[in-house]
Amino acid sequence: MDRASESVIEIQSLTRRFGAKEVLNGIDLSVPKGGVFGLIGGNGAGKTTLIKHLIGMLKPQHGSVRIFGKDPVDDPVGVLGRVGYLSEDRDLPNWMRVGELMSYTSAFYPRWDNHYAEELRNSFDLDRNAKVKTLSRGQRARAGLLVALAHRPDLLILDEPSSGLDPVVRRDILGAIIRTIADEGRTVLFSSHLLDEVERVADRIAILHGGRIQLAASMEEMKESHRRVTLRFDKAQTQPPVVSGMLSCEGEGQEWTMILGQTDNNLAQMVAASGATVIENESLSLDEIFLTRVLR
Amino acid sequence: MFSAMRALAWEFLKYGWLHLLLSFLGGVALVLSILMILKNQNALVLDDPGMIMLHTIFLYINAMVFASPIFFLLGNPARFFTIPLTSRAIALSQMIATFLLVAGQIVLYTLLTNRIVGLDWPTLGPAVCLATTAVTFQAAVYLTQRSLWMVPVTGILLLAEGLWFKTRYGDLSGSPTHFWNTVTPGEWAVMIAALAGSFVMGCYGMALNRCGESINTRTFEAWVLSWFESTPGGFPVFANGASAHFWFEWKQKGWLLPGVVLLGFFGFTFVWAIVDRDITNLHYAFFVGGYMLALWAFISGLLFGNYGSQDARHEIGHFLASRPMTNRNMSGITVQAALASLALGWLFWIAGFGALHLLLNVLGIAPSVKFVEEVRWWYVPATLVFAWIALGIGLLITIAGRGVLYFQLGLGSYIFWLIGTVALNFLSDPSWSRYFNAGCATAAGVSLIGWTLWLYLEARRRQLLGSQELLLALAAYILLAVTVVLGISPRMLTDGPILILGLGLIAMSVAPFAGAPLGLSWNRTR
Numbered sequence: 001m002d003r004a005s006e007s008v009i010e011i012q013s014l015t016r017r018f019g020a021k022e023v024l025n026g027i028d029l030s031v032p033k034g035g036v037f038g039l040i041g042g043n044g045a046g047k048t049t050l051i052k053h054l055i056g057m058l059k060p061q062h063g064s065v066r067i068f069g070k071d072p073v074d075d076p077v078g079v080l081g082r083v084g085y086l087s088e089d090r091d092l093p094n095w096m097r098v099g100e101l102m103s104y105t106s107a108f109y110p111r112w113d114n115h116y117a118e119e120l121r122n123s124f125d126l127d128r129n130a131k132v133k134t135l136s137r138g139q140r141a142r143a144g145l146l147v148a149l150a151h152r153p154d155l156l157i158l159d160e161p162s163s164g165l166d167p168v169v170r171r172d173i174l175g176a177i178i179r180t181i182a183d184e185g186r187t188v189l190f191s192s193h194l195l196d197e198v199e200r201v202a203d204r205i206a207i208l209h210g211g212r213i214q215l216a217a218s219m220e221e222m223k224e225s226h227r228r229v230t231l232r233f234d235k236a237q238t239q240p241p242v243v244s245g246m247l248s249c250e251g252e253g254q255e256w257t258m259i260l261g262q263t264d265n266n267l268a269q270m271v272a273a274s275g276a277t278v279i280e281n282e283s284l285s286l287d288e289i290f291l292t293r294v295l296r
Numbered sequence: 297m298f299s300a301m302r303a304l305a306w307e308f309l310k311y312g313w314l315h316l317l318l319s320f321l322g323g324v325a326l327v328l329s330i331l332m333i334l335k336n337q338n339a340l341v342l343d344d345p346g347m348i349m350l351h352t353i354f355l356y357i358n359a360m361v362f363a364s365p366i367f368f369l370l371g372n373p374a375r376f377f378t379i380p381l382t383s384r385a386i387a388l389s390q391m392i393a394t395f396l397l398v399a400g401q402i403v404l405y406t407l408l409t410n411r412i413v414g415l416d417w418p419t420l421g422p423a424v425c426l427a428t429t430a431v432t433f434q435a436a437v438y439l440t441q442r443s444l445w446m447v448p449v450t451g452i453l454l455l456a457e458g459l460w461f462k463t464r465y466g467d468l469s470g471s472p473t474h475f476w477n478t479v480t481p482g483e484w485a486v487m488i489a490a491l492a493g494s495f496v497m498g499c500y501g502m503a504l505n506r507c508g509e510s511i512n513t514r515t516f517e518a519w520v521l522s523w524f525e526s527t528p529g530g531f532p533v534f535a536n537g538a539s540a541h542f543w544f545e546w547k548q549k550g551w552l553l554p555g556v557v558l559l560g561f562f563g564f565t566f567v568w569a570i571v572d573r574d575i576t577n578l579h580y581a582f583f584v585g586g587y588m589l590a591l592w593a594f595i596s597g598l599l600f601g602n603y604g605s606q607d608a609r610h611e612i613g614h615f616l617a618s619r620p621m622t623n624r625n626m627s628g629i630t631v632q633a634a635l636a637s638l639a640l641g642w643l644f645w646i647a648g649f650g651a652l653h654l655l656l657n658v659l660g661i662a663p664s665v666k667f668v669e670e671v672r673w674w675y676v677p678a679t680l681v682f683a684w685i686a687l688g689i690g691l692l693i694t695i696a697g698r699g700v701l702y703f704q705l706g707l708g709s710y711i712f713w714l715i716g717t718v719a720l721n722f723l724s725d726p727s728w729s730r731y732f733n734a735g736c737a738t739a740a741g742v743s744l745i746g747w748t749l750w751l752y753l754e755a756r757r758r759q760l761l762g763s764q765e766l767l768l769a770l771a772a773y774i775l776l777a778v779t780v781v782l783g784i785s786p787r788m789l790t791d792g793p794i795l796i797l798g799l800g801l802i803a804m805s806v807a808p809f810a811g812a813p814l815g816l817s818w819n820r821t822r
Contacts, residue, residue: 055618056820056821057821057822058821059821073821076620076622076623077620077621077622080618080619080620085614092615093544095547095548100531102531103532103533104532107537108537108620108621109620128531
């Protein structure tokens, strides 16, 4: 089966400008079916702008966006009927009660599971009679997540789901994500700048910076390919050593520490030829990988 | 402290100078346009007692037009609560700004009107009185904004000050008989006392707000609210998304127009019972209510078209944008809910007015109002059509999520027309202003027809409209146009510009059916 047919989301050459500011520049991204996909980037990187294209709130100025092979602008029913979405601002009708919100939302989705919805409501500790405007920020996020999950969507899109929430609520949200993964064939795309959480749950990630995808890979590939290597040379080096795939290098004299974006024989050859010794070779956290990639 | 006050004043003026200027021009434009029309038709008789009524009505309208943007610009004072300013300083700075701006604008408006139209309307007394009323309203809001008492308290205070203002021009009941040309020491004392009381109330209210408190009647308020709440546990069940969304629109916005009509009946009757008790005047008030329906329908249309997550933001929110519904379906349900709301409000009006009319017939009392000769019983369905046109215009303004743009266009056109009319009146033969008005009426009519046509063609091109709907709309337009022009007002046929303007306004009755899905698609996907 080819990759395209396995993809839930296909983005090709997506470009978006707001006035003179180019927010997305030639984005190519493919999100495979199943698993958790983390979209990470700093504030203002364009994550929400990208997500808005996925749910049809923005039309590509250049390029294309396909969800389940369909254009979300042309076919909102076909796309959004299979998508559960939680926005960053937790936009919910303030005047509704939680019970009314569930009733209203359930009418749009034939696959709405009342039993599952009640199970979620109880686990999120939400009062059916409480008005949305009286809910705290964390409760509001849980209410939004409830209506996004209860119809068992094929694709769950979460925009900064943990932002501004306490660790207890964050654990609940992550727990909900993991339960969603447990349902066969479902996909989760979530954007976040809280990298420790992404690192814990994501199977694949993409780093968005400067309007471009800097890197997109599985978490495993990313961890394996990014290493921090410290070398000790016999003689003091006046210039930083050159290694292919090196993202950054610092040090002086005999000891130099470099961060490598790919590990290959070039390092071993360089070490052997220069008589250097590898005194440290460790994997990086996602936080370190991200900072190295965006601060280049 | 003074530098903080200067900073607050700078913030207010820097952000709001354009809003203040436009609201002032809009208020002046409204009054001058009516007066200039009367003057051009030689209907402006300075000694006529009706001029006093006109003066007071214009003052009420302009006080609202001037005060509304001021309250909007002052915003929620909660944003100052973390600044090292006392609650008294915050309250006083806001109320003094309101007083000075409202009074100043009324003085300027009156001086301009007097100069341009050649009147001699009083300035100081009305300016101070209405500015005091604005401050009273503001202070009452500070005191009651976290409670159910806001509407009754502000309503009672405004009514009391409004009735006192009315008595400056004549008796409490009946029409005004003289201008308020001189302010007596007693009247100064009353206004100063009202102003001082408002300042005290406002400062106290601000202090309560800062602590997150309100007037302590929570138990009573909870009991009142329980009458309007759904039965706990009794949540609606919907057959499909369309019925769910209709419920969504109705529950949020559908009650406004019928509620306003009922409130209007009770309110008018209550005031009539206090100040008048002449049943023919109540009948006239209910009759005029048919015209007022259009005003409230316009406001209702603005609300129905607002898909924003907040009242002030018309850009569609994420929750509604992510509903699995097409723009055609979603907007169609909004239009249906708006129609249903209007129909219910209109039926309430018909029932109330009809019952009173029947009562007068039974009692053998001749009503004071007679239907305009050429309109006769057409007045009744015409109120529904005018109200629908007004609702449709309001809906189209907000549904595209770009209400500010439309508002600026409309206001700009209106100011252009007024400046042209006034300038031509002074600079050349006054009949030139009639040609100018005729040109503007023609341009407006042609624009409205052209815009409606474009809406239908564009909606059809984007497949937001079927050919059957297009043909139905065309048939409805032709039927309505022929009925109005030939059946109700054949005089329009003799006046080309008025005919074209009329046809343009009639086009607005079918515009929403194409404009709504187009506007929503423009709003939902940018």
